[in-house]
Amino acid sequence: MAPQRILCVAEKPSIAKAVAQHLGGGRFITRNVRGNTFVKNYEFDFSFAQWGNCSVTMTSVSGHLTSLDFADRYKKWQTTPPGQLFEAETVIKIDPERKPIADNIQQQARYAKVLFIWTDCDREGEHIGSEVREQARKGNARITVKRARFSNTERTHVIQAAQNPVELDDRQASAVATRIELDLRIGAAFTRLQTLQLQQLGDLLADKVISYGSCQFPTLGFVVERYFRVKNFKPETFWSIKVTYLKEGVKVNFSWNRVHLFDRAVVTIVFEKCLDARLARVTKVQKKPTSKWRPLPLTTVELQMQGSRFLRMDSKKVMKIAEQLYQKGWISYPRTETDQFSGDFNLRSFIEKQTQDNNWGAYAQGLLDGAFRQPRQGRHNDQAHPPIHPVNYVTSSSLPDDERRVYEFVVRRFLACCSEDAKGEATDIEIEWGEEVFHTHGLLVLARNYLDVYVYDKWESSQQLPHFEVGESFEPTEANMTDGKTTAPGYLTEPELIGLMDANGIGTDATMADHVAMIKDREYVAARPKAGGGRNAVQEFVPTRLGVALVEGYDNVGLDVSVSKPFLRKEIELKMKAICEGRKTRSEVVHESIEEYREVFGRTQRNIGVLKRSVRKYVFDEDVG
DNA sequence: GCAAGGTC
Numbered sequence: 001m002a003p004q005r006i007l008c009v010a011e012k013p014s015i016a017k018a019v020a021q022h023l024g025g026g027r028f029i030t031r032n033v034r035g036n037t038f039v040k041n042y043e044f045d046f047s048f049a050q051w052g053n054c055s056v057t058m059t060s061v062s063g064h065l066t067s068l069d070f071a072d073r074y075k076k077w078q079t080t081p082p083g084q085l086f087e088a089e090t091v092i093k094i095d096p097e098r099k100p101i102a103d104n105i106q107q108q109a110r111y112a113k114v115l116f117i118w119t120d121c122d123r124e125g126e127h128i129g130s131e132v133r134e135q136a137r138k139g140n141a142r143i144t145v146k147r148a149r150f151s152n153t154e155r156t157h158v159i160q161a162a163q164n165p166v167e168l169d170d171r172q173a174s175a176v177a178t179r180i181e182l183d184l185r186i187g188a189a190f191t192r193l194q195t196l197q198l199q200q201l202g203d204l205l206a207d208k209v210i211s212y213g214s215c216q217f218p219t220l221g222f223v224v225e226r227y228f229r230v231k232n233f234k235p236e237t238f239w240s241i242k243v244t245y246l247k248e249g250v251k252v253n254f255s256w257n258r259v260h261l262f263d264r265a266v267v268t269i270v271f272e273k274c275l276d277a278r279l280a281r282v283t284k285v286q287k288k289p290t291s292k293w294r295p296l297p298l299t300t301v302e303l304q305m306q307g308s309r310f311l312r313m314d315s316k317k318v319m320k321i322a323e324q325l326y327q328k329g330w331i332s333y334p335r336t337e338t339d340q341f342s343g344d345f346n347l348r349s350f351i352e353k354q355t356q357d358n359n360w361g362a363y364a365q366g367l368l369d370g371a372f373r374q375p376r377q378g379r380h381n382d383q384a385h386p387p388i389h390p391v392n393y394v395t396s397s398s399l400p401d402d403e404r405r406v407y408e409f410v411v412r413r414f415l416a417c418c419s420e421d422a423k424g425e426a427t428d429i430e431i432e433w434g435e436e437v438f439h440t441h442g443l444l445v446l447a448r449n450y451l452d453v454y455v456y457d458k459w460e461s462s463q464q465l466p467h468f469e470v471g472e473s474f475e476p477t478e479a480n481m482t483d484g485k486t487t488a489p490g491y492l493t494e495p496e497l498i499g500l501m502d503a504n505g506i507g508t509d510a511t512m513a514d515h516v517a518m519i520k521d522r523e524y525v526a527a528r529p530k531a532g533g534g535r536n537a538v539q540e541f542v543p544t545r546l547g548v549a550l551v552e553g554y555d556n557v558g559l560d561v562s563v564s565k566p567f568l569r570k571e572i573e574l575k576m577k578a579i580c581e582g583r584k585t586r587s588e589v590v591h592e593s594i595e596e597y598r599e600v601f602g603r604t605q606r607n608i609g610v611l612k613r614s615v616r617k618y619v620f621d622e623d624v625g
Numbered sequence: 626g627c628a629a630g631g632t633c
Contacts, residue, residue: 180629
């Protein structure tokens with residue numbers, strides 16, 4: 001009897017290849033797929049515990065296979081009232097460029113006994129798996145469907161997954177289907193409404209698409225909120241007390257524990273009491289070991305934040321370059337939420353590859369010679385990808401400048417993760433003077449450890465403090481009442497924005513940079529180098545007149561929750577979770593959410609004058625009273 | 626001409 005055929009399908013070509021290499025034991029045949037240059041079919045034999053010795057075809061899709069759109073009769077903006085899009089018929093389509101991939105799955109399924117799905121083990125992966133199943137069944141209605149549960153492509157882990165197939169999780173797949181439907185209906189309805197209405201106001205907007213999306217609007221909201229905080233900022237004067245004492249030739253500055261007060265008279269009285277007391281007394285001298293922690297394993301969000309901070313690249317660019325480095329095989333998959341390495345991850349083999357570098361090679365060798373420490377574990381794990389790390393060594397000179405800098409960051413970060421924390425000794429001295437307490441702090445860096453390779457962190461010894469004894473008294477050499485003003489916050493920088501999006505669940509690791517790019521594209525915000533930051537300043541975002549008008553307009557339309565706030569998105573996220581846990585069904589959630597948004601939409605439509613007035617005020621400079 | 630999420 002001929003061996004059984006098993007069809008394995010991964011989410012992307014790189015996973016298909018990695019799995020094929022492990023299961024095929026290095027022996028497999030590679031075949032091209034007609035019509036697509038990225039997807040390949042790998043053929044090999046493997047002995048499954050469940051199905052015996054099988055001939056396997058391992059292939060992949062390239063992300064989602066299908067997309068959701070409205071039926072053709074709703075395509076015309078002029079003839080479809082936007083509100084109709086909440087219930088308009090939708091169709092699931094396979095885009096022409098994905099057709100060859102879908103056909104390949106159908107054909108391969110025809111003679112296979114089992115479809116074994118190897119998409120990423122996250123919600124989207126579960127949905128992509130259901131799309132693959134759909135195609136496979138078109139080719140073979142009776143095919144058995146299984147799913148591999150794996151969270152990295154280490155050899156033993158992959159084999160373990162191959163021998164322990166599980167079921168596809170339909171709940172997760174329908175949570176994603178729900179998200180897709182809601183995003184389409186809500187996004188399209190609001191986009192058409194506001195575009196058609198606001199274009200009427202004048203030429204400035206006549207050709208513009210004024211889009212709405214559950215991620216792009218909250219992203220814009222963060223930028224506008226900060227803008228108003230800057231704009232409405234009123235500086236306040238404060239007063240403080242500074243004490244200095246010259247001892248053993250060192251001028252020691254003591255700061256007031258109350259930092260500063262906004263009442264001059266009170267500070268004056270306090271200060272006079274101190275002066276009356278004349279002598280200050282040392283109440284605490286504490287020396288204790290301190291450390292600066294090595295960084296966590298690298299996630300996408302962190303790469304984007306640190307990229308804009310240290311490498312002066314915007315998030316979109318960092319991701320593009322990381323993608324190129326990944327395609328060339330220099331770094332691991334760059335879209336990951338995971339900040340913990342699994343126990344069986346072979347860290348040393350990747351450190352080993354870096355020992356040949358002129359700049360950090362010696363450091364890497366030092367790790368192998370005993371300085372190595374198991375990386376800290378963060379709290380995130382997407383169950384699909386390991387933290388970003390270098391997988392192969394490439395010399396700096398053979399990379400274009402931008403790629404070189406991102407690669408260097410990934411390598412240094414990785415080596416830093418595998419290092420010992422920096423160690424130091426902190427000295428804290430407190431004095432009482434009159435009724436007030438003042439303090440000073442000293443730091444002596446004893447062992448730089450990870451700082452030697454992670455050049456982006458700064459931790460320096462302070463000036464050496466002289467010796468103090470508890471109980472000793474002295475007359476301050478100098479004491480002053482100082483004044484100052486509170487300063488306005490700056491405009492939102494790119495790392496701050498990415499951080500806010502991450503904290504509020506706006507977008508995913510793979511899409512955050514796209515949302516930021518989108519609000520720039522739509523001309524809702526403009527990016528510019530932060531003032532005073534010099535030639536290499538970090539980017540900051542200032543909303544355009546249109547951006548301000550949209551947010552302020554919606555804030556005044558009379559909605560319970562403004563569409564520029566992250567809450568509505570968070571709600572969708574919670575409902576998806578409820579579907580995954582079986583507490584709600586897809587149709588319940590779609591129904592609930594559509595009703596809720598229909599209400600928001602109706603109110604916006606009835607009060608569209610408020611939105612228009614806001615746009616006339618900001619964009620057209622009209623006096624709207 | 627709309628979204629957000631995968632991916633090349």
